[in-house]
Amino acid sequence: MVTQQETLITEANTGHCLAKLGLERFHGVAILGSNGPEWVIADIGAIMAGGLAVGIYSTSSPEACGYVAASCAANVVVVEDNAQLSKILQVQKQLPHLKAIVQYRDRLEEKRPNVYMWEEFMELGRTVPDTQLDSIIRSQCVNHCCTLIYTSGTTGTPKGVMLSHDNVTWVSKGTKDILRLPDHGVIINYLPLSHVAAQILDLWMPMYMGSTTSFAQPDALKGSLLTTLKEVRPTVFAGVPRVWEKIEEKLKAAFNQSSLGKRKLVEWARRIGLQASYSRLDGDGSVPWGFAMADRLLFRKVREELGLQRCTLFLAGAAPISKDTLEFFMSLHLPIFEMFGLSEGSGPHSTCTNETFRIYSCGKELPGCRSRIEQPDAGGTGELCCWGRHVFMGYLGMEAATREALDEEGWLHTGDLACHDPDGFLYIVGRIKELVITAGGKNITPVPIEDALKKEVPIVSNAVLVGDGRKFLSMLLTLKCQVDPVSGAPLDELSPEAVQFCRELGSQATRVSEVLSTRDPAVYQAIQQGMERVNQRALSRAHRVQKWALLPRDFSIAGGELGPTAKLKRRVVLSAHEDTIRGCYRD
Structure with a gap:
């Protein structure tokens, strides 16, 4: 050390x-x-x-x-x-x-x-x-640029985000204060340090708090992170949604492989855990009957198995996380606080805390940060604009792009669609550039529909809504599969959770290629029925998905479909599968 x-x-x-x-x-x-x-x-x-x-x-x-x-x-x-x-x-x-x-x-x-x-x-x-x-x-000087964070280029040419000494130090202190983080903690760094989240949470804040930073192996996102968690036992852990989803899959697989009696015990304890988490985070303060027993029989054991027994704060950011994943961990008494931030805002702009929590919300703004919803629709959703000392200096050598992002009053136009509830909690709805605009002129936000399908059909790993300029919506789907521990590339073998799903349907498939080559009737029917259930809850006919296609390989960082923090690169996916998309729209 x-x-x-x-x-x-x-x-x-x-x-x-x-x-x-x-x-x-x-x-x-x-x-x-x-x-x-x-x-x-x-x-x-x-x-x-x-x-x-x-x-x-x-x-x-x-x-x-x-x-x-x-x-x-x-x-x-x-x-x-x-x-x-x-x-x-x-x-x-x-x-x-x-x-x-x-x-x-x-x-x-x-x-x-x-x-x-x-x-x-x-x-x-x-x-x-x-x-x-x-x-x-x-x-x-405090207003001199000290670091450049290059955007990942998921929506165009990478831009050099200029952050000043004041940007990074002010945000680091503000984030520590709002989360009430104790000094001298233990943190694991596994996200690329070229990303703003890692810069603030793993580099600048530990310096400010006198914390210890442990560096995970380079293959952390390929599967070794859990081993590092057990070795280090951090006091704070921030995970991108994909990391939390992978942990969720492993825990569910372990629960499903248990005896009937243990599965019943897990179900009972998780009901208690979810109730306790909501009571605590809603400020109720009441503890449901049986919580102490559920904690002793399940919650503590899960924390120890994950290396999180010392952890007092669980965070998520960098991409949307589903309500189902949030509630899964709440049921294990591991409440995850969602944050919102961006490179141009020096990292965090808002976060949930023990005092300010709404599920699926990004909480409330850091002290000194302000939000404004530009051109809201009837439901109050519009472009999120941010103001404060965390707002960046501009893009290096890109004056036009800087003027587009920063207005004359210093408001940062994020390109995110957002709204506030009556209590001031911030909700991120999607990205303006990711909106699917149909041939009929309907604006469709893809993430809620994609998340709904993944909830209905647990074998689905990734879902990508298609329909820009088209008469109707389609969807590209991938199945959950095992991952090469060295390269991180998806393998043909289905994940244990996916195999279990197939068995419950009566399918004997163990590989993605088996499902596709035989158009496995049980799996295809389950997906179609799940899609129909999603369509039944659609906001309008334009929001219904009429066709879908299974892809032969899941998405990955190694394959280029996911960014460095496992964030979906929609343009890459749509470009790589143009032929499949055209097939969805053939008469």
């Missing part, structure tokens, strides 16, 4: 080393690789030396790496290993400002000019006087 004081000394030394390499003010230090101490040290060292800390997703292509490094005028690129180094070398000629590359893992396969191993790099700063770095630090 490295102490905070030791880390600060190392970060300052890194600043000396970057100065020695010729880092210029407000030029980028791009960091490309898996999370780890070196990532954080390079990040803070870059800021101390007057540069801009710039994370690049480790899954990025050479072209994407080159785009980010060029747009931030990177003087230095810090890479994890030879594989990441190769990406930069392929685009090096496109980087006129690049002065050096530093590699922090593996040994260099070949010695090259101005390419350093981490150990060599850390020796460079010995000749740089402390007064030089101190002068740079003193010259920095």
Whole structure:
């Protein structure tokens, strides 16, 4: 374990080393690789030396790496290993400002000019006087840009979000205060540090609170995260929806494999747990009869099995999470507080807390943050606009895009559809750019319909609504399957939960290919019946899904259909399956 004081000394030394390499003010230090101490040290060292800390997703292509490094005028690129180094070398000629590359893992396969191993790099700063770095630090202002968060590019070209010293420090304090987080906690970092959520929750806030950050394995989202949870036993845990869904699937599979008596016990305890969670979060304070026994027989054991016995706060963000998943964990007395935020807002804008909770809501705004609903419809839904000290400085080198996002009064136009309830709780309905606009001119928000189908048909992993410019709606579906533990790629084998679902229907299928090749009557009928139940609750005829198609492979980060935080890339999916979509609309 490295102490905070030791880390600060190392970060300052890194600043000396970057100065020695010729880092210029407000030029980028791009960091490309898996999370780890070196990532954080390079990040803070870059800021101390007057540069801009710039994370690049480790899954990025050479072209994407080159785009980010060029747009931030990177003087230095810090890479994890030879594989990441190769990406930069392929685009090096496109980087006129690049002065050096530093590699922090593996040994260099070949010695090259101005390419350093981490150990060599850390020796460079010995000749740089402390007064030089101190002068740079003193010259920095709170409204200077210190870090760039590049958007994932799910809706277009990645943009460099400029965040100031004030942005990140103000949000870190505000988030800690509203969540009432104790100092000296234990946090697991597994989300990419190039993402704003990880930057605030796993980097800046732990520094402010004196907390310990443990780094998960690079394959955390491929299945190793649960092992890390058991080893570290965090006091706070933030999960993207896909992580919570995967944990839910594992727990349900374990419950289903239990004896009849144990299943009955679990059902009873979960009813008690759900009632207790709602009572607590609604401010009732009453504890239902049998809670102590349910806690002893189930809730504590689940926490221990997940490594969450010390955890006092469970968070979700970065993408929508379904009500069913929220209630599943509430039934185990693990209430998840949903947050809303975005890169342009320096992370969190609103959150549920123990004092302010509504299920499926993103809670209330952080103190000092304000929301406005632009052009609301009859139901009060419109574009969410945010205002406060957390709002970003603008997009690097993109004045037109900045003017589109920020109005003259400083309101950030998020592109999210949202509404408030009478008590001031914020609800995110969807993204404006994700609206499906039918040929009849109806605006359809896809997520509620997709979530409803997944609830009705538990074998479905992903659902994507289709119908932009079409006469009616269709849907692309994938089935739950097992995942390659190394690559994270979806396999042909159905997940245990999916196999159990098939058996209950009378189907003997164990593979996705079996279901598709035989058009398995039991599975196809179950999906169709589930779709019909969803359609019965549709807001109008235009909201009904008339056709659907099963895809041969589930979505994944490795396959490119999901972003770095497992967020769906709709444009990628729609483009990759154009032929299937056309088939849904053939007469």
